[in-house]
Amino acid sequence: MPTLTIDGVEVTVDDGMTLMQACEEAGAEIPRFCYHDRLSIAGNCRMCLVEQENAPKPVASCAMPAGDGMVIHTNMPSVKKAREGVMEFLLINHPLDCPICDQGGECDLQDQSMAYGGNDSRYTENKRAVTEKNMGPLIKTVMTRCIHCTRCVRFAEEVAGVEEIGALGRGEHMEISTYLEQSMTSELSGNVIDLCPVGALTSKPYAFTARSWELEKTESIDVHDAVGSNIRVDVRGREVMRILPRLNEDVNQEWLADRSRFAYDGLKKRRLDKPYMRVDGKLQPVSWEEAFKTVADKLGNTDASKIAAIAGDLADVEAMIALKDLMQAVGSSNIDCREDGILHDAGNRGSYLFNSTINGIDEADAILIIGADIRSDAPIINARIRQRWLTGNAKIAIIGENTDLTYDYDYLGAGPQTLQEVAEGKNSFCDILKGAANPIIIVGKQALAREDGQAIAATAAAIADAIGGTYNVLHTAAGRVGGLDVGFVPQDGGRNVAEIVAGAASGDIDVVYLLNADGIEGEGLDKAFVIYQGSHGDAGVKNADVILPGAAYTEKDATWVNTEGRVQQGRRAAFPPGDAREDWTILRALSGVMGKTLPYDTLGALRARMVEIAPQFDVLDDVTAADWQGAGQAGELSDAVFTNDGVNHYKVNPICRASETMDACEQNRAEISEGTGTNG
């Protein structure tokens, strides 16, 4: 633990810390461009120079280890002069196009030039110009602005795990480029936009649409996967202009998946902005009163056992509670939130959570991933596993599809047979699992969303028990854990999703209430009277007889529970379009029309009810651990291998499906895999 003096302040720092970190401990702010907490040290921008006593020249504090007895000065004229020199060199070739640069207003170079920039330029020669590079549909490049900090290169190599960006040439001719100038084949590529300290890499969909200071910023939660990434929604007027990640060390650190960052243009397209009713086979716009009256009549005049409700992937907890209470008031027990058909046991919380927590991955020394397309389903968690893998001493094995996950793993097999082998201790990986101090098992949708899903869950849980490891479920839907937590599952003898659909086909179910449910498989809903409440005109409205327009995730104050069981609240950043309303208020209003008024008039009262149902909702932003009582039900395992079944990473929910940016990503990815003949 070296003790050193910084600007006259004595600090003691941990071994291995750099001078820059020590300076920050001492309260001295150090300017930097290339240094980044989560990337390796490059030491090439030289902006972080400080004066060290008895050193012949200023030292780059980001790359110098803190040593015992060092005396450092960060505020001497010589330090300022050295940094001004560095800044002058950086600005030699940097264009003065801040007024037309999207980074303007939030640019490290712009900010730091306020402190270290000269009044005028001594450089009269022509500035160098660099051709723009194609980096795909998400990243706009203006490479003349690049200051060669290589943050993007290091991010691609270290965090994203796709070594596709590099610095070609040398000296004045050095240029950052991807090989063959195509986009990075990463689900996290958008993060280089945040990392870029200047305007060289900016967001293509956001280009020239807004200036950072005219945006209203709202902190919220992402819903495009079940990770619950913390986001900041930037809005101008009613329009979402962009979405950025927010730091949360326990969840997404400071990264955000491309899908979560760029699908926001889907919030403006195919929106349901007024209630509709099917008249003579065609959907006609109607008033809320008419729509409510029709729905209330239908629900009131139908036998309760013939009414069912399904909550989909993007349903928030508040709306699900309201719908559950409404169905209870009506007397129906046919409710289910497990749209994908995975029969999670809502009474056994440990059986459906990612019990290790995302942070727990950092401590795992053996990881067995079963039937999860983890890179696509949860890019953030995949990056965490990669981060764990990079630090060494962690063995990773896969049962399922053999794909590029950006880290090395033992490929054990493709299906339940291999799982059975591991359970019986016949597989070579068993010794590693048994020898591990903290093994974790991750079970994904491919393994669970099938006939023998519960048997697979039971087998995986048995392995976890046998090796003393942790059983984790990787969900893919933002609304699922919340639905299970509030018990939005069939009540005593009620029907589940598959049975509801079958019932609708056979005439046993007459009325189906779909809350954000767009992924119902099977035929039959066309025979029933379908009420669809949601934000987009997507798959769910196909059979709808009444459409109640709801709010998308950026337009409502809503609670989301991520795959770990972490309760987080998203906030309204913009108002819903047209006549659309926040989802729970629609259900509350409907209950009034039906004469079965739900007992909450405010969001606060509804949230109090939420805590009543499940006390963990009182603990925000943290995980309430669940008791482990096993998972699944023992049964026969089939021979069918785990497959991704054509799930399209860029088209997982109605918002993505409406997004043109996601279309472009999909097309771009297809072109790249055609071009190189791989599925990278």
Added chain:
Amino acid sequence: MSMSDINTADQPATFEFSPENLEEAKKHIAKYPEGRQASAVMPLLDIAQRQFGGWLPQAAVRHVADMLDMPVIRVLEVASFYTMYNLNPVGKNFVQVCTTTPCWLRGSDEVVSGCKKALGLKPGESSEDGEFTVIEVECLGACANAPMMQIGDDYYEDLDEASTIKVLEALKAGETPESGPQSDRKGSEPAGGLTSLQENT
């Protein structure tokens, strides 16, 4: 240097090491511990360049990346950093004229004009028959015998316009002119005869 600076027209579709060169490449790889085979990237690129006739096509870059289990961009970073790797086609006789200060003071302008007279090529140009490419380079470390030029692996030193033309004409005729000083001095002995250590001669 960017991807668009790489001429796409002349790129071959594939590249394979010849059996002898593969042998040689494996020798270089074997010098490094397992998992550190990427250290052999520079000699392998050099072998590939020699095999392909003086320049390095992208197929060879990819082939070396495959062999060393490296991302292609990392190999291309190396190949584009060092000026000795030519990523675009060059003539069979690759003439590099040094024009850095010592050579320039000693008359490298004459060497450049000699190239122009003998070949009709200015620095940066290639002959249409693919025989010659002339480029200007920075110091090649033979200042004692300035001015000089490098053709292929050979240094031609102590040049003036006439001797430059003579060397190039010989190459044109298919001969191999003798490398080293083109004046009457031997190696880098003092011009005009020895001034010291004369007793033993």
